[in-house]
Amino acid sequence: MSTTPSQRDLQKARTRRALLDAGLGLLKEQSLSSLGLREITRAVGISPAAFYRHFRDVSDLGVALVEESLGSLHEVIRSGLTEHTEDAERIDHLVGAIAAYVRAHPEHIRFVASERHGGVAAVRTAIAAELDRFAAEVARLLAEDEVSRGWSAEDLRMLGETYVDNMVMTASAFLEAAQGEGPASETVAHTARRQLRLISLGRRHWTTSGQISDA
Amino acid sequence: MSTTPSQRDLQKARTRRALLDAGLGLLKEQSLSSLGLREITRAVGISPAAFYRHFRDVSDLGVALVEESLGSLHEVIRSGLTEHTEDAERIDHLVGAIAAYVRAHPEHIRFVASERHGGVAAVRTAIAAELDRFAAEVARLLAEDEVSRGWSAEDLRMLGETYVDNMVMTASAFLEAAQGEGPASETVAHTARRQLRLISLGRRHWTTSGQISDA
DNA sequence: GCGTCCGGCACACAACTGTTTACTGAACCC
DNA sequence: GGGTTCAGTAAACAGTTGTGTGCCGGACGC
Numbered sequence: 380m381s382t383t384p385s386q387r388d389l390q391k392a393r394t395r396r397a398l399l400d401a402g403l404g405l406l407k408e409q410s411l412s413s414l415g416l417r418e419i420t421r422a423v424g425i426s427p428a429a430f431y432r433h434f435r436d437v438s439d440l441g442v443a444l445v446e447e448s449l450g451s452l453h454e455v456i457r458s459g460l461t462e463h464t465e466d467a468e469r470i471d472h473l474v475g476a477i478a479a480y481v482r483a484h485p486e487h488i489r490f491v492a493s494e495r496h497g498g499v500a501a502v503r504t505a506i507a508a509e510l511d512r513f514a515a516e517v518a519r520l521l522a523e524d525e526v527s528r529g530w531s532a533e534d535l536r537m538l539g540e541t542y543v544d545n546m547v548m549t550a551s552a553f554l555e556a557a558q559g560e561g562p563a564s565e566t567v568a569h570t571a572r573r574q575l576r577l578i579s580l581g582r583r584h585w586t587t588s589g590q591i592s593d594a
Numbered sequence: 595m596s597t598t599p600s601q602r603d604l605q606k607a608r609t610r611r612a613l614l615d616a617g618l619g620l621l622k623e624q625s626l627s628s629l630g631l632r633e634i635t636r637a638v639g640i641s642p643a644a645f646y647r648h649f650r651d652v653s654d655l656g657v658a659l660v661e662e663s664l665g666s667l668h669e670v671i672r673s674g675l676t677e678h679t680e681d682a683e684r685i686d687h688l689v690g691a692i693a694a695y696v697r698a699h700p701e702h703i704r705f706v707a708s709e710r711h712g713g714v715a716a717v718r719t720a721i722a723a724e725l726d727r728f729a730a731e732v733a734r735l736l737a738e739d740e741v742s743r744g745w746s747a748e749d750l751r752m753l754g755e756t757y758v759d760n761m762v763m764t765a766s767a768f769l770e771a772a773q774g775e776g777p778a779s780e781t782v783a784h785t786a787r788r789q790l791r792l793i794s795l796g797r798r799h800w801t802t803s804g805q806i807s808d809a
Numbered sequence: 810g811c812g813t814c815c816g817g818c819a820c821a822c823a824a825c826t827g828t829t830t831a832c833t834g835a836a837c838c839c
Numbered sequence: 840g841g842g843t844t845c846a847g848t849a850a851a852c853a854g855t856t857g858t859g860t861g862c863c864g865g866a867c868g869c
Contacts, residue, residue: 409713410627427858496710540785641849
């Protein structure tokens with residue numbers, strides 16, 4: 380039961396959105412640690428002092444952007460992994476979902492990719508935590524496949540991390556493709572599919588002891 | 595036949611080094627796009643204007659740092675891949691080499707990791723080019739294994755990229771471990787070894803058509 | 810209807826930024 | 840030894856930055 384938001388709350392939320400959007404937009408061409416508070420407020424059309432009504436810091440705004448960027452991705456991946464069980468089909472679907480997500484939210488992806496190892500500690504930590512939850516979730520989903528019988532929690536976790544790493548790489552490769560900086564989008568998709576296939580194959584032949592079995 | 599460098603050339607080279615080192619040091623706590631020219635010269639102890647005797651830009655200095663950071667890595671990996679042929683042994687050696695490299699040049703690794711998707715286009719491009727050469731080299735080396743018989747150039751390339759991606763991820767994970775931000779160093783090594791094992795397994799069971807073979 | 814809350818404003822502050830200019834003085838070449 | 844080259848300097852430039860203060864005015868709760 381949520382109380383109806385007042386006119387004031389609505390307006391406040393609206394400028395908050397504007398600040399987030401403006402920040403995200405400006406981050407196309409620089410990184411968070413060089414993004415100025417005044418720069419943001421100028422883009423929104425409000426006075427610098429008004430910024431403090433919404434965020435303590437620019438890095439505070441950054442942390443808010445992390446949740447926003449990665450929050451909606453969970454659902455996308457969950458459905459991608461549960462709807463299909465056959466490997467090839469699942470891989471195609473997953474890569475397609477990533478491509479679609481990048482097309483829909485390019486700035487968010489760019490933000491995460493560049494700030495994941497960026498200069499602002501608070502944001503870095505927030506992203507790491509989110510991706511961690513993410514890897515755990517993927518591991519949980521993959522644990523339900525028949526192929527995962529007998530896998531230790533540790534190995535499953537490793538598998539989840541491998542998937543997440545790969546997805547992040549793929550997403551940022553799609554992004555570069557979209558802005559003409561790297562190989563074309565289809566090439567990225569092709570490579571991503573085969574990388575996932577490689578991982579899938581390794582997974583099928585994994586032995587719980589971790590030894591590499593003979594062919 | 596190289597001419598002996600004059601006293602002046604020597605001194606110039608020395609301050610250039612100082613600029614690069616100072617820049618790298620300052621990048622521990624921020625990203626390149628927010629690194630100030632004056633900040634660097636102040637750290638070195640020269641006047642701001644003197645900076646222009648060595649670099650056009652701060653991003654120009656960044657590009658110089660890319661070569662420096664990634665140049666010496668080639669040799670490390672080449673030896674790591676050629677000295678051993680047996681999978682398990684090779685993987686141990688490779689992960690160990692990465693760990694040692696990170697321990698030896700932590701700032702360089704941090705620089706590459708954070709600027710790879712950072713805000714400065716020129717640097718981003720330089721890193722991408724270097725990693726590209728890198729992936730090609732790994733592919734070339736892996737092509738010589740017996741396991742690679744019948745692999746297409748395209749598949750080999752994909753394999754090389756997978757290796758490089760994994761190595762970059764591992765290196766930056768080691769880095770975070772070293773500064774106490776993520777899981778411990780041994781955990782990282784353990785995960786990295788198993789990820790490489792996973793890839794190795796996939797590689798063994800790869801079929802040229804790209805189909806996933808039955809167990 | 811009235812007092813309070815509070816998002817946004819204008820203004821001021823000191824500190825900082827990249828870049829240009831004309832210069833000094835030591836190492837250089839012949 | 841004398842003229843030239845050139846890394847580094849000092850000073851000035853116009854803009855920029857984050858943050859603090861006091862105030863306004865419309866929406867709010869009662």
